[in-house]
Structure formats: C-alpha cells, structure tokens
Amino acid sequence: MFNNVLLCTQGTDGAKKAEVFVFEKMEAAPKLKVTVLTVLDEDWREMTGDDWLNSSKTHTTFLDHVENQMNEEITEEWQRIKTSHPVAERATFLQRTGNIAEAITKTAKELGCDLIVIGAWQKSKRFSIHSTRVGLRGTMKNKDLHPLLPCPLLIAP
C-alpha cells in the first residue's frame, strides 16, 4: 500500500517500537523504501541558559563540542538500528537540524514519502536514576505537526 516510508526516531522507547514496526514491514516487502530520519532540535543552541561570564571563544568551543557529541551519538544510534535490524542496511539514514515538526514534514515532502511513522508518546523517565537517557530531550506537539503533514502519519503502538 505504501512505497516510501519516513521513519522518525530519536532512540526513545516509543521510537524503538516504531523501528520494529517499520523494519518488519520492510522485511515482508522488499521493494519498500525506508528513510530513517533523526532530527536535532535547533533549540539545543539555547541550552547555555543565562551564562554570561564566558568569552565568545569558550561559548563557541562549547557549542562545537555539543554538536560533535550529538553527531557521534546519532552515528552510534544508527549503528544500533543496523545491528538490531539487519534489513535496515537497505534503508537510507538522514540527519536534519531545526524545528522537529518542520524538519519532519519538509523532509517527507522533499523525498516524496507517502507515510510518516513515529513512536507513540511514552511516559517521561527523566527523573529516573536507573536509566540515563541518551541525547537531548526533544518534544514535538501534535498541534505543531498535524497542520504541516504532507502525507498520512502513523503512530506505531
């Protein structure tokens, strides 16, 4: 039914369920084209809060470090997907930076995708001391995403 799927993942528990859902379908349909998209929320540049003491050089060094760090973490994340789902070797991996909802819909439009798949909302575990999450916490509201959708959206249970 669908030929070109955009799978959006950040490695969260919900996104991992979406990965399982998409790659199972990919195994069953060899012609299915899948693009794995990881969006870096543009607001990470504002995470320095009210720091005012540092020189612009220290500030830039910090931002470069965060960017490099996140790129490394995204590469590791893609490796995890490829290891967990061998069929993912056939998928295309993409990284975008920007507003999450805008980046997803813009990419779907550019690639001519006919389905966007995301994970379901999960209860936040940020106060849990038993599992330290990976990467920055990004949130996207339905009211921001829905008006921009160029194709159907599937939320994997």
Next chain:
Amino acid sequence: MSQIKEQMPTLIMGGSLLMYGLIAKSGALLPMAKYLQTHKTMDLQVTMTLIVGIIAIVGALINTTRKSGTTNIDTFILRPLGGIVLILVMAMAIRWYAEPLMKLISKGLQPALGFKIYKVLNLNYVVLGILAGVVLTNTWGIPKFAGEGVKCARFVLKMGVIMLGARYSFAELAKLGAYSVILVGFFVLGTVFLVLWLGNLFKQPKSMTGVLSAGMGVCGVSATVAVAPVVKAKSAEMAYTIGTILSFGIICMFVFPTIGKLAGMSPVQFGAWAGTGILNSAQVAAAALAFNAVDIETLKVAEIFNITRVLFLPIIVLVLATWFGKETGQKLSFKSVVIDKFPVFIIGFLILFFMSSVGLFSPPSHYKGKYIDVSYNDRSQVTPEEWETLNVAMEAGEFSGLTPTQLEAVTNLVSQHQIAGNFDDRNDKKLFDKTGRARMTQLQGVLAAAKAKQVQLSADVKGAIKHAVKQVKKKSKTVVTLTDFMIWFFAFGLIGLGMQITKKAITQAGGWPIVMGVIAGVTKATLSFFVVLWLIKDVVLN
C-alpha cells in the same frame, strides 16, 4: 518593502517612546505618577524616553534604507537595535509601572493575606525583569526582530560589573577580597570534591561528575559551558546538569533574599552568602539587588564574591582537566585551559577601580572630601525597612522633643523617602538644592542632639537618619553617573538573560545529576549561611 516590515516594530516602539516622552513633558502624567510614587523620576522618564525614542527611529530608518553590512556599527548597533529597544522598553515599564503597581497591589492585599507579597517574594524591578524575560521567551518566544539584541545582554551585564569597579576603595576591596578568597576557596573546592565523591559513591561516569562538579561548585551554567568540552561530557549529561543548575538557581533567587531578611542579615553578610551559595552568577546579582535595590552595598559585596569565583574557574578547569586526562591520556595546553578561559572583563573592572582610586573621576574640589547631592535619585532613598521605622516612630510621637525645623526635616524625609528639596520647586534648581541642604543640616542636628542625649531616639531611628544623610553625600559626579548607568545596565542585562532561560533547558533536569546536584547545592547553601553569619560581623562600606 520587506526591510520596512522588519523594522516596523522598532519604529512603533520608537514612536511610542517619543509620544510618551512628550506627554510626560507636558505634565499630563504627573497625577498618575504621584499615585504610583514615581513622580520624582519624571525628569528621567522624559529624558530617557525621548533619547531612546529618537535613537530607535533614526536607527530603524537607516536599517530600512540600506542593506546590513559587516561593519562594527552594523554588528553592534544597527542589527541588535530592535532587541535593545525592546529590553529598554521592558526595563522602563517595569521600573516605572510594574514595580510600583506591585507595591500598591501587595499593600492592598495585606489585610487579607497578613503579609506583603512584594516583600516576601522581593518582587522589585530586578526580579520582575528576569521574570518578564522568562515569561516572554517561554510563551510568545523572543520576537524575530529582537533576537540579535537579546544576545547583547551578556555584554551589557559585563559592562555593569566593569562600572561597579569605580565604587570600591582599596580598603573595601582588600577586606572583601580576603573574605571572598577564604569563603569561595573553601566552598568552591569543597563542593567540587563533594560532587566528585558522590559520583564515585553512586558509580556515575567521570564525564558527568566532572561537568556537574564545576557547575555546582564554581559558577553554575558558565562553569558547565567551560568544563564540558574538557571532560568530554555527553549531550545528555550536559543537558541534565544545565537543567538542574537552572532550576536550582531560580529557586535560590527567590528563597535567598527572603531567608536573608528573616535571619536579619546585614547587606554585607547577605552579599557574601549569595556570592557563595547561589550557583549562577547572574542570579547572584539578581538576588543581591532583590535583597537591597535601593543602594548597592549588597551588590558590591556579592560581585566581589562573584568575581573571586570566576577567577577560580580556570583553576578548577585545570584541576578537572588533569583529573580527567589521567584516565583518558588526554593532554591540554595551559593556554587552552587557563588563558582562554580567563574572564577578560575583570581587567576592565580593575582598570575602573584603579582609575577611581587614584582620583581620576573626582574633580580637585571634592577629590578628598565628598559633595552633596540632594536631587531625586532612587539610590538616595532610605531602604523600605528604614522608612517603616521612621514612619512608625513619627506616628508614635518619638520626635516630639525636636525643634520645629528639625521636625519639618524629619517629616519631609518620611514623605519623600530621601533628603531633598520641595517637589514643586524642582525646576528651580538653586532653591531646591538650598532647601535640601538645609534639611540635611537639620537632620545632622537631630543626630547630634540624640548623641548629647537631648532627645531620646531608638538605635534604628538614628540608623535610618544616619543612612539618609550618608546617601546624599556622594563621592564624585562621574562615579554617581557611572553608578546610574550601571543600575540600568544590570536591569537590561538581567532581563536579557531571563530571556535565555527556556522551559526546554529547565525540563532537561533529571537523573543522577538532580540527586547529586540537590545534595551538593543544599549543603553548600546551608553551610555557607552559618559560616557567613559566624565569620562576617562588621565590614563598613562607603
């Protein structure tokens, strides 16, 4: 056409300021200003709104007619103009309207609540400014036209600290410097090692404990930003740490001044406690001004502690780099760790301090002595607590033994909150000055009579009158002007920094960093509170 559209908000703000200035100049706003108790600032309101209004309109018109370039004027004035004007409009609205309204509302609610919200939450212009910035950025967001200007807040705050340098004497700096090195040295190193020990105890990664220890120990987010690349912190570790520090710091900003007042801390004690116990240096300045925004004693002490902490930053970066490098084999140069991290604005602070100390800002006529300034000025006022003391004493008839002229001077001090001439004579500078000086002489007479036991006045009343007399004796006109600018620079900088505190950054808080951060932060704040009360008894500031 698009350039005109982009500049429209700045043009509208500039036009509104011009219109406000002209209406204020006509005297039409005087009844409202009297109701809000801001009538003494009317001259300043007219001058500031007209100047800022004209600059905004001229700048916006230049921006509409020419393409933005790469010159210094483009980078530092024309492109950030919209944001600068927006923050100035917010600062003026808060100082002249929001703060006085808050006072009136909390006064009105006092019978129902039993306390004044204004006093309990210290909702003065500084705290309101930060809150306004936080609310704006987390609701509508920073408007596009203001983005560049908001970034100037960091620079403007540094300028404020540089100007503060002109307000210290050698003796003050030596005494406060000694206290700050002892206290900050002990608590910075103590907290850094406490967090490292907690990290080891809870078996947390070195990169995470390294970045958290700097943030909790030295100067909050600034230290985190400086240390994160050195200890190769992961993105989640940085996010957790920054979120924890921002949340903890905002709570401290409100809680510290209230506890300080409840505990009866002196300005020096509170400045020392805030400068040691509060994590983020911007929040130290905000808490100091929240504790006492009338004169800058608390801010002077807090900033010395702030500067000492910042000077410790390169040392801590070096310590953590060595500690982290041992395991990873990573080697860093002295230049990249210490020289690059040295806060250059402190050199500006020291230059202003030396210039002021050698008398560069004081004309020969009052180089050694002081001159008297009885003009309207926020900093010449007695504190709200002192005013309350005088008002209660007046109502209780404590001044009945004074001569009629002395009584008139005290009555006027209570009604105007400062020694000054008559409000209606403010346009006749000579008469205004003469009346103000005569009142000051009468008040000095009251103090002399109390000393000679001719009249019985409580220690608090004598202290309040003494402070009022001290407030009108200024050091130098240049220093006073620098201080006036400095207060506005702090207000501007703190509103701008409030705009950088996003909900997204705060909600990153969590995991082990919040557990270890809260343990370290509360321990540091509690211990430093008792140590400051025990160690700092009496430092006299001019």
